[in-house]
Amino acid sequence: MMNFQTTLTTSSLVLTECAISERLRRDEGVRLHPTLFNTPLIYDSNGRKKLAEIYLQYRDIAAQASLPILLCAPTWRVDRTRLAEAGFDESLLTDAVSFMREIQAKRVDSQSAVYVGGLIGPKNDCYKPDESLNADAAEKYHGWQIDRLAAAGIDCIVAQTIPAVSEALGMARALSSCGIPALISFVINSKARILDSTPLLDAINHIDSQVKNPPLGYMVNCVYPTFIRAQEQEPELFQRLIGIQANSSSLDHSQLDGAAILHQDDLQHWGENMLQLNRKFGVKILGGCCGTDGYYLRYLTEHINAR
Incomplete structure (x- = not known):
């Protein structure tokens, strides 16, 4: 199997997962941890089964379309501070990656590679850029988790839901020296600005230059x-x-955060806008976020070749 970086270079479309913890949050048979979210479910037989079902659904959709897929271990914001406060140690990170390797091994298909990613997230609220760390603090804070994910042998690290350039820069510094391919994923508003008001291209150029x-x-x-x-x-x-992992709803973050009701726009409208990003603008990694599920990923695979 090619490494993730090579696959990303040679493929025109790489799938990634749709919602995981957001789907579990709406499952009455599952209780998420208040700070570590879905990660401790790997130690619970029912929770582990539910997690596996969701990941395997996404994996099977990719296999049916003969497309590579990046599936990320449930390690978002599982940093040293939260682990200690919750009474866990760093083995939770290693065990989460091992869980994903089991998922990878269950559906081996030479035409549809599965890559295992590790998620990291902002220290504080992903919708409140004023709570973001400065670059120096972020490099130190996130370096601990990055080093342990790298040691666990993941294929890629994804820094996700980052609301400010300052914290993203510190993450990028720590990722730069870890030896693992990395992606940084921002939260933006409807004006294509990161939530700290920085235009997307300006943020990217700033980090790349630093x-x-x-x-x-x-x-x-x-x-x-x-x-x-x-x-x-x-x-x-x-x-x-x-890449983009898109919400099912076009409502902004203030309307969606913590919403009790599942908001979903028209699936076709979502899907065609996603596919246009791939076809016309070359955005290679497509997946879903809040409100999405297997129907959304399958729409992409069933319509990618339509014109």
């Missing part, structure tokens, strides 16, 4: 696909913006 080994590329997540405003962007953006 880091010795920049990330493989950048993504956005927890946004609707139209938020990128692709038609208005400089072509330069899409040399580095290579």
Whole structure:
């Protein structure tokens, strides 16, 4: 199997997962941890089964379409501080990666590679950029988790739902020296600005210019696909913006955060906007975020060749 970086270079489309913890949150038979979310479910027989079912659903959709897929271990914001406060140690990170390797081994298909990623997230609220760390603090804070994910042998590290350039820069510094391919994924608003008000291209150029080994590329997540405003962007953006995990709803974050009701726009509208990002602008990594499930991923695979 090719490594993740080579696959990303040679493939026109790489799938990634749709919602995981957000789906589990709406399952009455599952109780998420208050700070570690879905990660401790790997130690619970029912929770482990539910997690595996969701991951394997996404994996099977990729296999049916003969497409590679990046599936990320449930390690988002499982950092040293939260682990200690919750009474866990760093073995939770290693065990989460081992769980994903089991998922990988259950469905081996030479035409559809599975890559195991490790997630990291912002220290504080992903929708409140004023709570973000500065670059120096972020490099130190996130370096601990990055080092342990790298040691666990993941294929890629994804820094996800980042609301400010300062914290993303510190993450990029720590990722630069870890020896593992990395992606940084921002939360943006409907004007294609990161939540700290920085235009997307400016943020990417700033980080690339400040880091010795920049990330493989950048993504956005927890946004609707139209938020990128692709038609208005400089072509330069899409040399580095290579992925999106999109919400099912076009509502903004203040309307969606903690919503009791599942908000979903028209699936076809979501899907066609996603596919346009791939076909016209070369955004290679496509997946879903809040409100999405297997139906959304399958729409992409069933319509990718339609024109």
